[in-house]
Amino acid sequence: MSKYIHNRTSRNKAWIISEGRIINLDLSSITSEPVSGPVTEYRISEITRYLLNPKPIKLEEKVIGCKVHYKVPASGMIKRFMNKLTFNNETSKKNADAFTEDILSTSKLDPPSFEDDALNLHLIRVNEQLRPFNPVHKKLSSLDRDGVQEITATCEDIGRNRYQINLQGSINDKINFILNSLTKKAKITIKKAYLLNGLFDFRGYLFETFNTNNDYHLIRFSQNNQTKYCVLTRDYKFDYWVNDNILINYLHLFEQSIQTDPKLKEALNLCITGKAKPLKLFFSKQTEQSYSEKHLPLVYRKMLITHNIAPNEMEIITDTLNNNQSIVFFNYVPTSGPNQQKLFTNISVMHDLKALESIKDRVPRVYSEIIKKTTDSDAGKLYLLDSMRGYQNV
Numbered sequence: 001m002s003k004y005i006h007n008r009t010s011r012n013k014a015w016i017i018s019e020g021r022i023i024n025l026d027l028s029s030i031t032s033e034p035v036s037g038p039v040t041e042y043r044i045s046e047i048t049r050y051l052l053n054p055k056p057i058k059l060e061e062k063v064i065g066c067k068v069h070y071k072v073p074a075s076g077m078i079k080r081f082m083n084k085l086t087f088n089n090e091t092s093k094k095n096a097d098a099f100t101e102d103i104l105s106t107s108k109l110d111p112p113s114f115e116d117d118a119l120n121l122h123l124i125r126v127n128e129q130l131r132p133f134n135p136v137h138k139k140l141s142s143l144d145r146d147g148v149q150e151i152t153a154t155c156e157d158i159g160r161n162r163y164q165i166n167l168q169g170s171i172n173d174k175i176n177f178i179l180n181s182l183t184k185k186a187k188i189t190i191k192k193a194y195l196l197n198g199l200f201d202f203r204g205y206l207f208e209t210f211n212t213n214n215d216y217h218l219i220r221f222s223q224n225n226q227t228k229y230c231v232l233t234r235d236y237k238f239d240y241w242v243n244d245n246i247l248i249n250y251l252h253l254f255e256q257s258i259q260t261d262p263k264l265k266e267a268l269n270l271c272i273t274g275k276a277k278p279l280k281l282f283f284s285k286q287t288e289q290s291y292s293e294k295h296l297p298l299v300y301r302k303m304l305i306t307h308n309i310a311p312n313e314m315e316i317i318t319d320t321l322n323n324n325q326s327i328v329f330f331n332y333v334p335t336s337g338p339n340q341q342k343l344f345t346n347i348s349v350m351h352d353l354k355a356l357e358s359i360k361d362r363v364p365r366v367y368s369e370i371i372k373k374t375t376d377s378d379a380g381k382l383y384l385l386d387s388m389r390g391y392q393n394v
Helices: 045-052 074-086 090-099 117-132 135-141 171-181 244-260 262-272 298-306 310-319 353-359 363-372
Strands: 022-025 036-045 057-070 100-104 148-156 162-165 185-190 194-196 199-201 213-222 226-232 238-242 276-284 325-334 342-352 375-377 380-393
Touching: 036 045, 045 213, 045 238, 045 244, 057 162, 057 171, 100 135, 135 171, 135 310, 148 185, 244 262, 244 276, 244 325, 244 342, 244 375, 262 276, 262 325, 262 342, 262 380, 298 310, 298 363, 298 380, 310 353, 342 353, 353 363, 353 380, 363 380
Parallel strands: none
Antiparallel strands: 022 036, 036 213, 057 100, 057 148, 057 185, 148 162, 194 199, 199 276, 213 226, 226 238, 276 325, 325 342, 342 380, 375 380
């Protein structure tokens, strides 16, 4: 039985995935090909169902301008062709840049959020009346639309990160969309919650609706010598396939981080109770800063006080700390209070026990102390090496 069944007394308790258990499940309605070996079931939460889901997600993002790709004149096309023949990539890039233009707004004004709704509405109306005088608005309105090859919207998230969004329709449709959306929140669509290389977008999930008692089924089985995963609904109906197996490892790591890092659990519960908005979740294998004898994580600093560890033993230990790390980054923004304009990032550094195998016999008391802090899952035997939280003003 899942270890979460008896713990779900609080409506907002964050959890991700349970331990796996072998079940007897007929998969003929899901796949026509034969299944080999046992079928394993994991219980997953609503949060996990969102993270794994391959379906598009609708978001609201701030549009601050656009990138215009102008049509290349005949002479320019000849130059680009010649550059390709001579493999001059730097020159080709310069020529390509000559036919693109970034048109960005310098306005830092956000939508008014005073307690007086009437005042907010008045200020919005004033801003709408001033919109035609915005330099970006004037520039776009005067564009020679026949000379534009393509145009993409430039969006900026709360962390001031910028990226391009492809738009639908004709050039006129795209320009009108940007004109109407400039410096406002516009509805956009991203392909799925998992973006790439360990990065998830959490903005599409309504944390306030999270119910810890709702769970779904993640099914693992083997087929044609390949491990496959799919998600089933609460009543065991097919929901969707998991297209990238590495995502499952991320989930186990996320679960262990939540259960061992109080700061991460606190951050998630702030989002669940509506006191913060989640932004991104990112998994990495190494921190930017390496641990050393002068810079040790808290768990080992405490051991220096409680154990008689010789300097040469400490050197042996520190050599292992920078190996086999798994890092979980979770960032969010408080929705009220003095921290409302701050982007917080919580960092959980998980360490694999196998990194300490080399010191098992040489410093056995340290090894035995760490074992007590270790939890086991499909991601490995991990313990919380370090936990940090920082912020930047936005």
